[in-house]
Amino acid sequence: MIREACERDLPAILDITNIEIRTDAAHFGTEPLLLDDLRCEIESARGRYPWVVCETNGAVNGFAKAAPRKPRGAYAWMAETACTSRRSTANAALVGRCTRRSFHACAVRTCGRS
Secondary structure, three states: OOEEHHHHHHHHHHHHHHHHHHHHHHHOOOOOOOHHHHHHHHHHOOOOOEEEEEEEEEEEEEEEEEOOOOHHHHOOOOEEEEEEOOOOOHHHHHHHHHHHHHHHHHHHHHHHOO
């Protein structure tokens, strides 16, 4: 199931993110995130930038998020996006595709653009 991310999803999102930071250069992070950092990030995005999770049997197996590209006004309609899934998930590619599709639909609804 794809749904909007909420507070209870943050530990799973944090775990997925920190695994990526430790094992994959694509994240560009060098230090593990803390739960409070992630909480601030999702709160600052709420209302304008979507965050969605892919949940299977009650477990978050992937997520997609958007955040402001830069704080300057000219960048108001630009966003950085990320879609990440657990590597241990047998269907990681499917989770990623489903999460990205849902994320796009959510972004269109939120921003009114496609």
